[in-house]
Every structure is written in C-alpha cells, then in structure tokens.
Amino acid sequence: MSPLHTLIETYQGIIDQTERDLVKVKRQIYRVGTLRLVLFIAGIVGIIHFWSGSGWALTLVATFTFVPFVGLIKFHSRLFNRKEYLEKKIEVNQQELRAMDYDTSAFDGGSEYIDPAHLYSYDLDVFGEHSLFQYINRTSTELGKKRLAHWFGQQLEQKAAIEKRQEAISELTPELHLRQQFRIFGLLYKGKLADGDEIKAWAASPSYYRTRMGIRILPAVVCTVNVILIGLSIAGLCSSTLAGTVFVGFSLSSFLFSKGISKIQTLYGKRLQVLGTYANLIHLIEEQPLKSQALRDIKELIGGDKQTASQAVARLTNLMNALDQRNNVILAMILNGLFFWELRQMMRIEAWKEQHAGELPYWLEAIAEMDAYCSLSTFAYNHPDYVYPQPTSHPFNLQAQQLGHPLMPRSKCVRNSIEIDKRPFFIIITGANMAGKSTYLRTVGVNYLLACIGAPVWANEMTFYPSRLVTSLRTSDSLNDNESYFFAELKRLKLIIDKLNAGEELFIILDEILKGTNSMDKQKGSFALIKQFMALQANGIIATHDLLLGTLVQSFPTEIHNYCFEAEITNNELTFSYQMKEGVAQNMNACFLMKKMGIAVIND
Incomplete structure (x- = not known):
C-alpha cells in the first residue's frame, strides 16, 4: 500500500471512530437532559406535596432531587464540551482528507502578509489563496499563525539553526494525536x-x-x-x-x-x-x-x-x-x-x-x-516521500535530484534537477512559451525556501547552502506611486546589486530580465547585468526568451551553464515534455500559436 493510501486510511479511521464516539455522547446528553427534567419536576411536585407537612420531608425532597439536579448541570456541560471537541476532531480530519486532494480552502492563506516588495514571497506565491502558506498552515491560534508567517518571510541563513528546526519538526511528525489535540x-x-x-x-x-x-x-x-x-x-x-x-x-x-x-x-x-x-x-x-x-x-x-x-x-x-x-x-x-x-x-x-x-x-x-512547529510537522507527516535537505557550510552549493513543486498534483508534476557547486555560478534557461521555464524557477525557489525554514522538500535528495533568497519573477507597475513596470524592475535589480555590494550572500532567481524595454536595449542590459553578477560573486538562475544570452557561456565557460525547455510540433500539434535539457532552446512557438488561433502572421 502506498504512503498516500496509508495516510488516507489513517485520517478516515479517526473520523469513523470519532463519529461512533459522538453518537455515544449525544445519547448521554439526551439521557442526562431527560433525567434533569425528571428530577426538576419531581422536586417541584414533592415540595408542593409536602409544603404543609414536615420540614424533614421537604429537606429529603430537596436533597434527592435538586442536589443531583445541580450536579447533573455540570456533568451535562462537560458532555456538551466533549461533543464540541469530537465535532471539531471530525472536521479537522475531514480537512486533511480534502488537503490530500489539494483542496486547502479550509485553511488560512495569510493574505494580510502579501507584500509585492518582499524579497521572494510575492513572486513565489507564499501567501494568499492557493498559496504555499495555505497549503502548509495548520495553526489554530493567531499567535501561531503570526509566528509561522514570520518563518516563511524570514528564512534561516545559518546551518545550525536549520538543523535545530529540522530536528524539532522530525520529533513532532509522528505525534499525530498531540498535533491534532493542539489544533482542536x-x-x-x-x-x-x-x-x-x-x-x-x-x-x-x-x-x-x-x-x-x-x-x-x-x-x-x-x-x-x-x-x-x-x-x-x-x-x-x-x-x-x-x-x-x-x-x-x-x-x-x-x-x-x-x-x-x-x-x-x-x-x-x-x-x-x-x-x-x-x-x-x-x-x-x-x-x-x-x-x-x-x-x-x-x-x-x-x-x-x-x-x-x-x-x-x-x-x-x-x-x-x-x-x-x-x-x-x-x-x-x-x-x-x-x-x-x-x-x-x-x-x-x-x-x-x-x-x-x-x-x-x-x-x-x-x-x-x-x-x-505543529504546522510544519503536519506538512512533513502528510508527505512521507519528501526528504530533509542537508544544509552545508560550503558556499555556494545547491544540488537536488527530481525537484517537484508541492502545489502541483502528484500525478501531473514533471520533476527536474539542479546542480550548482561553486561561486559565482549561474544557470541560464531558455525555452518556448509555456514550456515550463517559470514553473521550474518557482519549483526551485519554493523548495529552497522550504529548506531554509527547516521543512522537508519534494526531492529524492538535496543539499544546499543557505544564502538569502531574492527573486524577480512578476514585477508589476504601480499607479499609486506613478511607477512604470520598467522602473519597478530596475528598482528590484538595483536592490539586488546593492545587497551584493554590501557583501550579502544571495541566491538570485530572475525571470525574463528587463521585460519592459526594447529588444536591443534589453539584450545589452542583460549582458551587462549578468557580467556584474559574476564580478560580485553571485549565484542564481535566469530564465529568458533571448537565445543570445546563451552565448555568455563563451565568456564564462565554468561559471555559466545553459539549460532549456523545448516545445515540439508533431502533426500540427504543440506538445511539451516539461523536462529540462542541456543547451540552448532551438524551437519557439509564438508564431505557431498565433496561426493556430487565427491570427495572421506575415513573413517578410
């Protein structure tokens, strides 16, 4: 039986047993409620009957009716608390079953923490609906939610701190009963x-x-x-x-x-x-x-x-x-x-x-x-096929086999690897539209972030050096700040250069440098930027449509490596393997897609 089916059976088993317990408690509530009513009526009738009689009779009536009635009130209250606990337990386990099928709508996505200016969280969809935070978040207190959001927004950069957190998450992972009690x-x-x-x-x-x-x-x-x-x-x-x-x-x-x-x-x-x-x-x-x-x-x-x-x-x-x-x-x-x-x-x-x-x-x-910690441990428990990456003290090192994006369905995710073992070093990825470049960047970024907060990652194995993660994947313009798209991107790139000049160790992930300017300007600027990154001993990944960036390997034969995602046209249909290959992309698909959609393409 696969680990996934074992997990589903575990959660379903808890639901089934809890439902049986809930039925018993509801019966007890009904019986105690009925007994309370009987005692109350008996007490009133007894007092009326013996009102003009002996005081001892009234005392006995009160003792054997109202005294147990008061005691049953407290017992009844405890039963209602137990009922509420069991109902919440069923709900919690049903939520986990839905999460197995990637339905995380029951969990808080931390939308209030969305910040387009953050170094990486906005680009990697860390917060918000259908986000990484929503996928992992199982906090049950606002204190815990705030702390977990802080961990996602402030990655660890010390090997010892990461290993310390990994140890704690590993200890809590098998403690399903404790974690569920805490959440409930x-x-x-x-x-x-x-x-x-x-x-x-x-x-x-x-x-x-x-x-x-x-x-x-x-x-x-x-x-x-x-x-x-x-x-x-x-x-x-x-x-x-x-x-x-x-x-x-x-x-x-x-x-x-x-x-x-x-x-x-x-x-x-x-x-x-x-x-x-x-x-x-x-x-x-x-x-x-x-x-x-x-x-x-x-x-x-x-x-x-x-x-x-x-x-x-x-x-x-x-x-x-x-x-x-x-x-x-x-x-x-x-x-x-x-x-x-x-x-x-x-x-x-x-x-x-x-x-x-x-x-x-x-x-x-x-x-x-x-x-x-309970949230991250539940994430680890729900993904027994994930591994704890090994942090290293050798700058820079990032090696991972068969990385997958946690938010992509298991049955559809095509997994790829990465290898960077020196500083400076950049991977340049070229490829056609929709071939998988951006998904790969986010896959690397998300797993790198998980590694840097002490969580397990979706990979067969992974070692990494914890540098500060900085991304530029979806820069947007700002009407409020009277800021153009291009200027916003330049500000981001200047932030990266300033941090490198200040001596910070960065892992940089960029998607399509200088998108907001013309082709010639973009090409010159991209070449200059990558050369500056090399001079500043930086590491990272850059995805681009500009095939000429692949020629930079001639200037930096041991510091740059070209990879690509190809699109194939077979029987007038566009297909993608989503598998990363070595080299520069050979096939582009913009004109083909335009023709398929009925948009005229005029060849000079």
Whole structure:
C-alpha cells in the first residue's frame, strides 16, 4: 500500500471512530437532559406535596432531587464540551482528507502578509489563496499563525539553526494525536491577532486597586462588620433591621467601584478568557516528553517540567469567569453587600497579575512556537516521500535530484534537477512559451525556501547552502506611486546589486530580465547585468526568451551553464515534455500559436 493510501486510511479511521464516539455522547446528553427534567419536576411536585407537612420531608425532597439536579448541570456541560471537541476532531480530519486532494480552502492563506516588495514571497506565491502558506498552515491560534508567517518571510541563513528546526519538526511528525489535540483545542476558541498584544498590555499595566491601602482593606472591613452585626442580631444584642440596613448600604456603595471594574472587564475580559484555551495548550506542552533542543526551549518558556504554567493560567481563567457573575444583578448585590465581592475578585486578579505578569509573555511565546512547529510537522507527516535537505557550510552549493513543486498534483508534476557547486555560478534557461521555464524557477525557489525554514522538500535528495533568497519573477507597475513596470524592475535589480555590494550572500532567481524595454536595449542590459553578477560573486538562475544570452557561456565557460525547455510540433500539434535539457532552446512557438488561433502572421 502506498504512503498516500496509508495516510488516507489513517485520517478516515479517526473520523469513523470519532463519529461512533459522538453518537455515544449525544445519547448521554439526551439521557442526562431527560433525567434533569425528571428530577426538576419531581422536586417541584414533592415540595408542593409536602409544603404543609414536615420540614424533614421537604429537606429529603430537596436533597434527592435538586442536589443531583445541580450536579447533573455540570456533568451535562462537560458532555456538551466533549461533543464540541469530537465535532471539531471530525472536521479537522475531514480537512486533511480534502488537503490530500489539494483542496486547502479550509485553511488560512495569510493574505494580510502579501507584500509585492518582499524579497521572494510575492513572486513565489507564499501567501494568499492557493498559496504555499495555505497549503502548509495548520495553526489554530493567531499567535501561531503570526509566528509561522514570520518563518516563511524570514528564512534561516545559518546551518545550525536549520538543523535545530529540522530536528524539532522530525520529533513532532509522528505525534499525530498531540498535533491534532493542539489544533482542536486552539480552534475551539478562534482568537484575534490582537489578543496576544492586548494580553501583554494588560500584564504590563500597573495594578490600581491593590496599590491603594484604603481600598485594599475594604473587603475585609465590610466582611468583618457584616459578620459582627449578623452575629449580634442572632444573639439578640442588636436589631436585624440595623444589620439589614448596613448590608444594603454596603451593597449600594459597592457600585462606586463598578464603573472602573466594568471598564477593565470590557477592555480585557474576552481577551483574558482566551487564556482558558491557552491553558489547555500549555498543559499539552507540559505533558509531552520533548527531546529536541528547540522543543525543550519551548518547554523552558513555560517553566520546564514543573507543570505550573497551565495551572496558573487556568486559575486566572476561573477568576475572570467568576467575575462574570456580576452580570447577575441580584447575585452581585448580595455578594457585594456581604463582602464587596467585585472589588475582592478584582484584587485577586491583580494579585495574579503581579505574580505572573513577567511570565505571561513567555507562555504566549511558547504557544506561538509550538503551533508553528505543529504546522510544519503536519506538512512533513502528510508527505512521507519528501526528504530533509542537508544544509552545508560550503558556499555556494545547491544540488537536488527530481525537484517537484508541492502545489502541483502528484500525478501531473514533471520533476527536474539542479546542480550548482561553486561561486559565482549561474544557470541560464531558455525555452518556448509555456514550456515550463517559470514553473521550474518557482519549483526551485519554493523548495529552497522550504529548506531554509527547516521543512522537508519534494526531492529524492538535496543539499544546499543557505544564502538569502531574492527573486524577480512578476514585477508589476504601480499607479499609486506613478511607477512604470520598467522602473519597478530596475528598482528590484538595483536592490539586488546593492545587497551584493554590501557583501550579502544571495541566491538570485530572475525571470525574463528587463521585460519592459526594447529588444536591443534589453539584450545589452542583460549582458551587462549578468557580467556584474559574476564580478560580485553571485549565484542564481535566469530564465529568458533571448537565445543570445546563451552565448555568455563563451565568456564564462565554468561559471555559466545553459539549460532549456523545448516545445515540439508533431502533426500540427504543440506538445511539451516539461523536462529540462542541456543547451540552448532551438524551437519557439509564438508564431505557431498565433496561426493556430487565427491570427495572421506575415513573413517578410
């Protein structure tokens, strides 16, 4: 059985088992709901029946009906949470099955990160719909999505850093259950990008109520006065009216603090409640025995093996949820009247912040890192035929056998190789329209990027030197900047030259240099540019329709190699092999295609 079929069976098996579990939970929900209704009705009927009878009878009725009724409410809530978890688990695995067939519409493509000025991401379709990011992204938190996008936009350039990330991805790859749990827990609360920043802002903000001694002792004073007056009232030493009046006074005066508490609750309440989800994610990290250095570093961010971070976050979540009880006006008045409950609860939250504010940013950092690693590990798990490329310290080296583009269907992708083993060195690719030049450039670029972020690549084997990737494949004009197509391309080329002059090591991928000018100008400019690249010790690939660029090999016989993609015309039909061959292209197809489409071609 092929690895692909094994993967499909694995995901389908999880779906089938989870659907069976879901049926059981739904039955339990129905039965518990029915039992709750029966207990409630029985309790009401029993109270009505024994209302005028013995007090013991009423106590027994309440004990055997309403007490289990309250317990079943909590159990019912847990069942609903379990149901939601199982439904999300089914959805997650169905998404993976669709992704096997290249349907990644369920995943976020990170369109907000599209930047035409970026060194390579715009040219290589890294972000956006049907992008590489959408194909790989399995993050379930906005923190993780932002971190993964950063990794895609800032490639690693050190051999040790790449190997460290490869080790972490390899460790998480077989941990399907852990990765799916992490994703499901994160998806059960879909936060917003601003959540992390706002939580950090709250953690960094100074406490207000605990820093004021007069306010700080109020809950204790109110509670003490109430206890004394109630005790005296029971003992008959003071009237119950006095105790009640004082209680009402306390309840009303507590509203002096309500406005400030409501403001804080409105600003940060929902943001802090997301920490309930984060507590589950942190707990997963705490429980997992992690071995690779990068994953151990993540665990250190949450306190190592102490397993206190998740407990602390869960406690804050409970405090915030308890504060929400103030929305019940009657309950809030009673609790505030007894011991200024809102103020006491707010000071407990401030005390938590004073204790853990310095650690909270590290916990969020751990979640972001783990979420991003889970995405890359899922990518590796879903592609068992991909390999981890070997980074080298020898500049410049890029050798790969049978490279394929990850976004191209397996059954249709024609794979090609590449070999560059010195500096400077350029590959010049010529060929007809639609023969495969641009696809090859993107295939090399995408796999090089994957290699530089520590991910596996679609190749039989690959070694590479991690230089900074720079591309110019789809330069566009800008009406807003009053910038022509040609000027935009010149700016890009100047950026590359400036970086080379500054001593940066680049891997350059260019498609059709100087497209925006006339043929003679283009040819002269292209020759001059490539010669300058050679003088600056650069490496890269250039695709062109200009066959004369192939003559540069005469000036640089050991630094330039010509390859081509040919088009064949057989029985008046155009065919492509998409296989790269050595040499300069011999066949062009523009005139042939024009004739096929009924456009007259006049030969002089």
